[in-house]
Amino acid sequence: MIGSAPYDDEAMLQAYCDDALDPASAMEFERRIDADSALRKKRDQIMSLRRAIRALPQDDLPPQLLNRVTSAVSAKHSPRIGASWRTIAASALIGAVLASSAMFAIDRNNAQQDLARQVTASHIRSLLAPQPFDVASSDRHTVKPWFTTRIPESPQVADLTSQGFVLAGGRIDVIGRDPVATIVYRHAAHTISLTTLRVHQTVTTNAISGYNVISWKDADFSYVAVSDLPREDLETFERDFKSALLRQ
Secondary structure, eight states: GGGGGGHHHHHHHHHHTTTOOOHHHHHHHHHHHOHHHHHHHHHHHHHHHHHHHHHOOOOGGOOHHHHHHHHHHGGGGGGTHHHHHHHHHHHHHHHHHHHHHHOOOOHHHHHHHHHHHHHHHHHHHHHSSSSSSSEESSSSHHHHHHHTSSSSSOOOOBBBBGGGBBBEEEEEETTTTTTEEEEEEEEEEEEEEEEEEEETOOOOOOTTTTTTEEEEOOEEEEEEEEEOOOHHHHHHHHHHHHHHHHHH
């Protein structure tokens, strides 16, 4: 029946995204998706939302929203409202909370990806310059004071020479509208840019334009390391940097 087609498409799309279709039906529906831009858009929206929900940490749900859901569910003890309306209201509120949290996660993920792209772009620009730093020094007691005179908060600078990561210098990058410190290290023929952001800023850890990006934080900064080093070597750099700061 013609009038039921949109409903059937919606049900099939949900089943397809849930991997609930048998192989033959899935292949047939994939052909429909390939031929229908509206279905492709809906599929992409559903999958993006589900990825965001799966990536949402448990503590991302604000306590006040959690309290609202709890209050709505416990409203069954109130004599003012019928049971069916209580159920509907609680379900609607829970759905709104989940949708809001999912959209928050999507927006936050987009912001994290944008930060990662900006930091990576700064790393690439530095490699195209005559040298990837503004101050050249292998002495952390030179690099840190240089930062102190140029930005409000300067990071600790670790000496990792014995671990194979040689301090080369530092530079000031602009991420968003903020000047930030970037410490530059060398490992064999590779350059590592270690950019320090505000502690509440987080970055998506992935590969961008052929460069590996990893991130971690302490009580003072969020650190973003970018290099063409293999990811395992960059993670070793992270461990060595953390250990060195603990010893300083």
